[in-house]
Amino acid sequence: MSSVAEKLYTIRYKVDEQSHLIIKDQETCLKCQTKECQDFCPAEVYHWVEKEKMTSVAFENCIECGTCRIGCPAYNIEWVYPKGGHGITYKFG
Numbered sequence: 001m002s003s004v005a006e007k008l009y010t011i012r013y014k015v016d017e018q019s020h021l022i023i024k025d026q027e028t029c030l031k032c033q034t035k036e037c038q039d040f041c042p043a044e045v046y047h048w049v050e051k052e053k054m055t056s057v058a059f060e061n062c063i064e065c066g067t068c069r070i071g072c073p074a075y076n077i078e079w080v081y082p083k084g085g086h087g088i089t090y091k092f093g
């Protein structure tokens, strides 16, 4: 069986300069006990930055699985499809 890293290799990206993933309210992240966005995202897009007290978003790594639309317990992530022509395509299958 392929690992997640191997599967991620099969994806091509055309990255937009503008993020399609927006943290609605960083105060909500500050209060969030679980910070589970760091766990449920298979592409490790979200990281809690303790020094800056904010969730950073590496949107360019997103594989558009859609999990964060329902995974954040506070529904604090706004997710929109990348603009036409941007985002990911799969090399195989």
Ligand code: SF4
Pocket (backbone or CB within 6 Å): 023, 028, 029, 030, 032, 033, 034, 035, 036, 037, 038, 046, 055, 071, 072, 073, 074, 075, 076, 077
């Ligand atoms: S799970 Fe949601 S509220 Fe918690 S840190 Fe992540 S984005 Fe913020």
Ligand code: SF4
Pocket (backbone or CB within 6 Å): 021, 040, 041, 042, 043, 044, 045, 061, 062, 063, 064, 065, 066, 067, 068, 069
């Ligand atoms: S859509 Fe999927 S890959 Fe992209 S940020 Fe959300 S959970 Fe991560």
